[in-house]
Amino acid sequence: MDVNDNKENGGKNTGSKLLVLLIALGMMMPMFCNWEQYVPTNLQGGASWVASGLLLVLMCAFVWVNRRKQWLCLPPTRQLLPFVGVCIVLTLVTSPHIMLSPSAFCHCLVILVLVVTSLWLLMRRYSLILLAPIMLVGMFETGAHFRFKILLNSMLLAEALECSKDELMTYVTVTNISMLIAGVAFVAGVLYLLCRVITPMSKRSLGGLLLAMAALLYMMFPMLTDTYTNISHLGTFGTCKRSFRMFRDIKRASGAVGEYIESLPSPAEKPSEMPLLKDDDGCVIVFHIGESVRADRCGFNGYERDTTPNLSANPRLINWERCVASGHTTVNCLAALLTDARRDLDDINESNQEMKATCGSVMDLFKANGFAVHSFYGAFNRQSMRADKVLRMLTSASDERHYTNNDVMETVEQVKRCLQKTGNKNVFMFINNEGSHTHFYMYDQKNPPFTPSLHVVNTSPRYGDAIRNAYDNTIHYTDKFVHRVLEQLKGRPYVYVYVSDHGEYIGDYNGTWGRGKAISERSFFFSTQGGSGVSAFAVASPEYEQLNPQFAQAVAQLKESRRMTIGHEHFFHTLLGLVGMKTPYYNAELDLCSPEAKPYTGPEPEDWPDYLSPDK
Numbered sequence: 001m002d003v004n005d006n007k008e009n010g011g012k013n014t015g016s017k018l019l020v021l022l023i024a025l026g027m028m029m030p031m032f033c034n035w036e037q038y039v040p041t042n043l044q045g046g047a048s049w050v051a052s053g054l055l056l057v058l059m060c061a062f063v064w065v066n067r068r069k070q071w072l073c074l075p076p077t078r079q080l081l082p083f084v085g086v087c088i089v090l091t092l093v094t095s096p097h098i099m100l101s102p103s104a105f106c107h108c109l110v111i112l113v114l115v116v117t118s119l120w121l122l123m124r125r126y127s128l129i130l131l132a133p134i135m136l137v138g139m140f141e142t143g144a145h146f147r148f149k150i151l152l153n154s155m156l157l158a159e160a161l162e163c164s165k166d167e168l169m170t171y172v173t174v175t176n177i178s179m180l181i182a183g184v185a186f187v188a189g190v191l192y193l194l195c196r197v198i199t200p201m202s203k204r205s206l207g208g209l210l211l212a213m214a215a216l217l218y219m220m221f222p223m224l225t226d227t228y229t230n231i232s233h234l235g236t237f238g239t240c241k242r243s244f245r246m247f248r249d250i251k252r253a254s255g256a257v258g259e260y261i262e263s264l265p266s267p268a269e270k271p272s273e274m275p276l277l278k279d280d281d282g283c284v285i286v287f288h289i290g291e292s293v294r295a296d297r298c299g300f301n302g303y304e305r306d307t308t309p310n311l312s313a314n315p316r317l318i319n320w321e322r323c324v325a326s327g328h329t330t331v332n333c334l335a336a337l338l339t340d341a342r343r344d345l346d347d348i349n350e351s352n353q354e355m356k357a358t359c360g361s362v363m364d365l366f367k368a369n370g371f372a373v374h375s376f377y378g379a380f381n382r383q384s385m386r387a388d389k390v391l392r393m394l395t396s397a398s399d400e401r402h403y404t405n406n407d408v409m410e411t412v413e414q415v416k417r418c419l420q421k422t423g424n425k426n427v428f429m430f431i432n433n434e435g436s437h438t439h440f441y442m443y444d445q446k447n448p449p450f451t452p453s454l455h456v457v458n459t460s461p462r463y464g465d466a467i468r469n470a471y472d473n474t475i476h477y478t479d480k481f482v483h484r485v486l487e488q489l490k491g492r493p494y495v496y497v498y499v500s501d502h503g504e505y506i507g508d509y510n511g512t513w514g515r516g517k518a519i520s521e522r523s524f525f526f527s528t529q530g531g532s533g534v535s536a537f538a539v540a541s542p543e544y545e546q547l548n549p550q551f552a553q554a555v556a557q558l559k560e561s562r563r564m565t566i567g568h569e570h571f572f573h574t575l576l577g578l579v580g581m582k583t584p585y586y587n588a589e590l591d592l593c594s595p596e597a598k599p600y601t602g603p604e605p606e607d608w609p610d611y612l613s614p615d616k
């Protein structure tokens with residue numbers, strides 16, 4: 001024990017007295033406060049008169065013995081002040097919650113001191129090996145929160161795994177790399193400083209500091225704003241918790257959807273028939289699963305900007321203004337749309353809630369009933385690190401797969417060739433391409449309809465309008481794409497069914513971008529139409545209606561169903577209804593061409609704009 005320490009920590013040491021006071025206050029706090037607030041999940045069982053009283057007695061005894069034996073004290077001011085100073089800097093740059101609610105600053109600071117002190121006590125200098133990555137992740141989170149208004153979560157990682165290499169490369173910019181290098185250098189510098197200021201502290205004063213911080217946190221807990229019900233979400237605790245969860249969830253989920261799809265029986269295993277269609281009717285059913293297209297940004301739904309001039313002018317367009325997505329990742333939505341999966345409405349707010357299916361892909365049924373099955377993908381599907389595998393399983397009935405190399409318009413030519421090749425056979429076409437996926441680049445960039453448009457990852461408010469223009473341009477491009485495919489289908493009995501997989505936040509909802517916020521606040525996802533209100537429409541040709549009076553009836557019924565709020569659950573059964581497929585998996589209540597169709601009744605956005613009002 002060094003001389004200073006001895007002198008500072010004698011019987012008259014002020015630090016020691018302060019420590020006693022803090023601990024005593026901490027222990028007595030529940031007696032003056034609302035008991036309810038002292039029963040958070042992190043302090044389970046710690047809040048009862050008996051427990052608190054017992055703790056107080058124990059602490060008094062400890063304090064008495066501590067004074068005589070000189071076990072613990074507080075560090076002297078000249079050591080404490082620089083240490084706290086460094087911790088304040090670290091808290092400011094590594095706690096995204098401070099931007100979310102500045103009142104959480106003190107909590108975050110106390111947590112950081114607690115973590116640093118305990119790690120140092122246990123591991124001394126080696127604690128930096130643990131601290132450095134935590135601080136870096138915290139800084140990364142703060143930066144991401146600053147730009148995208150999101151916290152670290154598995155959605156973020158899932159989205160990164162979903163996007164193509166090209167998309168990922170858009171993040172590799174000089175600015176981002178320089179920011180990363182600067183961040184690493186900054187954290188290294190602060191940690192070096194931390195090392196310098198904490199080294200002279202004795203074990204006794206570090207122990208005292210640890211105890212004092214624990215008592216402080218105990219006292220401060222009820223002062224936490226309503227946003228946080230648990231201190232484990234805050235500061236360094238939160239960073240660790242979120243990082244751990246993110247990797248756990250993604251590890252669990254990465255194979256899970258694929259394994260789940262594999263485990264489902266094919267609907268074609270049970271007998272099915274299609275009495276209304278003959279093999280040489282030449283009927284074409286197109287199922288286009290769109291990317292990230294929100295209902296409220298489509299001109300045909302009443303959006304003030306005409307993002308869909310071709311479809312708006314199409315007299316045969318049947319658009320559902322209110323369609324609620326089943327999830328917020330492409331993989332899950334693809335699985336929900338192609339199988340008979342339904343959400344469990346009793347358990348809808350469970351964050352791990354998955355849609356449960358009883359059979360595999362609807363495409364198997366079309367194949368089993370004599371359809372030629374062709375799938376058309378964007379370049380993005382082939383490059384995608386995660387979605388590709390699941391999509392391949394779901395579309396395994398495909399006779400042929402067509403990929404584009406660059407532009408989605410290449411598909412138009414592929415569709416043309418496919419129609420020539422299949423002659424008068426019935427054809428099922430599945431389409432899933434770039435659509436309006438981030439970073440909103442799939443449009444004619446030399447000649448964009450809405451300017452200025454910017455397809456960048458930078459989402460600072462300065463670029464907000466230009467990026468939203470780019471988003472609208474992608475929808476305009478999809479409109480052109482659908483129009484061109486419809487031209488190829490002209491003269492054939494066809495039904496083109498389109499539904500987007502999920503929505504997208506485009507700087508609205510308090511500056512939210514992407515879908516990262518959706519998983520951490522599932523209710524947020526359901527309460528905003530930016531998250532879950534997706535574009536959905538169908539176009540049926542007159543030749544299709546002429547094939548069979550029941551098909552004309554189906555189209556009339558589809559038009560009727562426009563008034564309904566629908567969900568992803570409807571599409572599997574509607575595709576079957578369109579061709580009059582008879583299978584034990586068919587449910588007329590979810591078939592929009594059936595008079596028995598029932599609307600979607602699960603959670604839906606509370607903020608549909610007025611123009612998305614089917615009842616108007």
Ligand SMILES: [Zn+2]
Pocket residue numbers: 291292329330331501502
């Ligand atoms: Zn998607």
